[in-house]
Amino acid sequence: MQPYRAARALRVLIILITLAYFVVWVTGTIVLLGGPAVKLLAAPESADWKFALPIEVEMPDSQAALGTRWSAGQIEITDVRGSVRLPIPAMSWGLFGLLWTYLAMTFALMLLFLHHLRGVLHRTRDGAPFHPDNAGRLRLLGLLALALALLQSVAGFLASLAVSRGLADSGIRVPTGIHVDETQVMFGLVLLTLAEVFRRGAELEHEQSLVV
Amino acid sequence: MAIQVTLDRLLQERGMTLTELSERMGITLANLSVLKTNKARAIRFSTLESLCRELDCQPGDLLAYDASDAAPDS
Numbered sequence: 001m002q003p004y005r006a007a008r009a010l011r012v013l014i015i016l017i018t019l020a021y022f023v024v025w026v027t028g029t030i031v032l033l034g035g036p037a038v039k040l041l042a043a044p045e046s047a048d049w050k051f052a053l054p055i056e057v058e059m060p061d062s063q064a065a066l067g068t069r070w071s072a073g074q075i076e077i078t079d080v081r082g083s084v085r086l087p088i089p090a091m092s093w094g095l096f097g098l099l100w101t102y103l104a105m106t107f108a109l110m111l112l113f114l115h116h117l118r119g120v121l122h123r124t125r126d127g128a129p130f131h132p133d134n135a136g137r138l139r140l141l142g143l144l145a146l147a148l149a150l151l152q153s154v155a156g157f158l159a160s161l162a163v164s165r166g167l168a169d170s171g172i173r174v175p176t177g178i179h180v181d182e183t184q185v186m187f188g189l190v191l192l193t194l195a196e197v198f199r200r201g202a203e204l205e206h207e208q209s210l211v212v
Numbered sequence: 213m214a215i216q217v218t219l220d221r222l223l224q225e226r227g228m229t230l231t232e233l234s235e236r237m238g239i240t241l242a243n244l245s246v247l248k249t250n251k252a253r254a255i256r257f258s259t260l261e262s263l264c265r266e267l268d269c270q271p272g273d274l275l276a277y278d279a280s281d282a283a284p285d286s
Contacts, residue, residue, distance in 0.1 A: 210253040212243050 014121045021114040028107035032100065035088065039096055042089040050085035051099055053159040054152055057082055058173040084163055095162065102155045109151065113144045130201035138198055142191030149184040214282040215275055217255075219248045222267050222274065237262045 038049045059080035088096065116137045123134050157178045164174035223230060230248060234241045239259065246252050247259075260271055267274075 207253055210246060210251060212239070212247045212252045212255050212259050 010121065010125055014118065014125065017114060017118050017121060021111065021118060024107065024110050024114060028103075028111065032104055032107065035096070035100055035103070038088050039091070039093075044089045046089045047087045049088045051088050051091070051096075053084045053086065053099075053163060054102070054156045055084060055160045055163065055174065057084055057163075057167070058175065060171045060173070084159075098158070102151070105151055106148070109144055109148050113141060113148075116140055116144075128205075130198060130205040132199070132202045135195050135199035135202050138191055138195035142188045142193075142195055145184060145188030145191055149181050149188065152184075153178050153180050213250060213253075214278050216250055216278055216281075217247050217252070218274060218276055219244075219263075222269060226267055228267075233263075233266060236266045 035051070042049055059082060061076065061078045061080075086095075091099075120134050120137050120141075123129060123131050128134075157176070160174050160176045164176055167174055219230075223233065230244055231241060234244045237244075237259075239262070247255065260274070263269075263274060264271060
């Protein structure tokens with residue numbers, strides 16, 4: 001790889017990560033300040049402001065008569081999934097508080113993740129990718145990814161418990177088990193593995209610096 | 213480390229400072245200090261050649277082996 005290309009890719013990556021950091025920061029601020037404002041100021045019957053719960057529900061199978069260009073017949077609609085959105089003004093303060101806390105923790109973890117990812121890139125840009133700081137940051141990134149997966153699992157489980165009772169007579173199925181996002185867990189494990197690789201890299205670089 | 217670098221003795225005999233030697237060799241003062249304080253893990257032949265040239269000595273004049281500091285066999 002040409003050195004110039006590597007440097008440009010790094011600069012682009014730094015710009016993208018920095019942009020993502022500020023987008024999350026601004027979005028988080030708007031959502032976390034706007035939510036309580038809507039709860040306090042909007043009319044209780046207002047359905048304009050909704051909060052999406054971190055769960056997926058399953059709709060009952062259904063059938064419909066449908067005429068197609070080939071023939072008339074019955075079609076079967078199965079495995080329909082959807083999300084649950086609750087109107088914020090109609091929510092109890094307890095439920096709103098829990099959901100707000102979940103959102104605040106999610107935004108905080110995302111901001112921490114992006115902040116440390118920027119740190120890794122800046123060290124790399126400065127010519128010291130295998131610095132012990134980067135090994136520490138990658139380990140923290142791995143732990144943050146796993147923490148996010150855990151937070152989403154716990155939040156989803158609690159939300160499903162809260163919602164399943166209310167939807168019991170509607171025929172809509174709410175999976176109440178603990179669901180873990182395997183992709184996110186694997187991502188966290190990959191980062192932890194990279195952290196160990198970088199830690200060894202830092203040791204080798206230190207040894208190299210002692211070669212005169 | 214069992215291998216000792218006797219750079220300070222040679223500098224004293226030649227009446228030269230470490231800074232002067234680093235400028236003549238084109239090597240940073242920090243790297244030479246690593247060598248002088250016996251913190252170096254290895255030395256390149258090119259560096260050894262440069263040292264011998266500037267200090268007008270043989271490699272054996274620069275390096276000494278101290279058996280009491282030798283690492284035990286694994």
